[in-house]
Amino acid sequence: MNAIIDAIEMGRDSAAQLLLALKDDGDGLELPTLQAAVLELEQKCPVKIPEMDAAKKWIHKAALWEEKLENNVECNSDSGVSDEEVLLEKKLTLKKVERLVTKGKNLTLRPRSLVRLGNCVERAHLLRRKIIVWNEARNQENPQNLKFISGLVKEANKMDLMFPEILTLTGVHKKAEEWMDRASIAVRTTISFQELESLVSMGEELPLNVSDLLEKL
Incomplete structure (x- = not known):
């Protein structure tokens, strides 16, 4: 007994x-x-x-x-490539993650990975909103500088997610960096007037504040 x-x-x-x-x-x-x-x-x-x-x-x-x-x-990113290349190689999209989180919420037990993923989705939406606001205001009188969008690119890269607005961001970032590299070289060397004129025109069309380099050109 x-x-x-x-x-x-x-x-x-x-x-x-x-x-x-x-x-x-x-x-x-x-x-x-x-x-x-x-x-x-x-x-x-x-x-x-x-x-x-x-x-x-x-x-x-x-x-x-x-x-x-x-x-x-799983992501095929390589630490030896640029931020843009890393971002474009990401296979995990925000939509896919949101579907995973939705399915995870139906579980009786809540894995720690689900909580972390949910937090990641929240951060992604905040970043997405930042990019949308920047994109809507980029052609106004006081656009942001390259440092600002470089920060957004790095933030997106750390998040390890892909969504459509990132393509717009990385496209502008890459174009601006290429222009700044060319402009920096032009400031230090002698180039033809036609090339200089083309460079200035391209700089003025950028949806970023590159006035410092434009003044030097």
């Missing part, structure tokens, strides 16, 4: 420990750690408790979601 009572008590204790292990502190759950904890509890518990089976199913579904995420996150 005592053995039965002890088994019941251990079952209750295991259920309590399981609930504690499943508690989400707001940052999501690390699945490998959770899997190890559940396995240890299952091995120690002398009785079968329904919560254990449910937890294992939840973990399995969350693990399948993480596996799908890992398969999608």
Whole structure:
């Protein structure tokens, strides 16, 4: 009789420990750690408790979601290439990530990777808004300088996501950098009047503030 009572008590204790292990502190759950904890509890518990089976199913579904995420996150970027090349090589689009997050929200357990991905989506939308605002204002009287859009490019590169506005951003950034390289060379060397005139015209058409170099030209 005592053995039965002890088994019941251990079952209750295991259920309590399981609930504690499943508690989400707001940052999501690390699945490998959770899997190890559940396995240890299952091995120690002398009785079968329904919560254990449910937890294992939840973990399995969350693990399948993480596996799908890992398969999608692969990127062919190389640290030796430029920011624009890295961005254009990204395969993970904002839309694809949003679909993954939406599916992840249907999980009973919330993996930590899902929380991080959700935060990444939020940052991407903030960056997207910055690019849209810049793009709408770039032809006004006081456009931003190259340093500003270089900062946006670096921010986009760190985010490791692709969305349509990035193509506009990188296109302008690349064109501006090429012009500034040519203009810097022209300031230090002698070029024909026709080439100088063409360079000034191109600089004036850029949707950026390059007045410092234009004055030198």
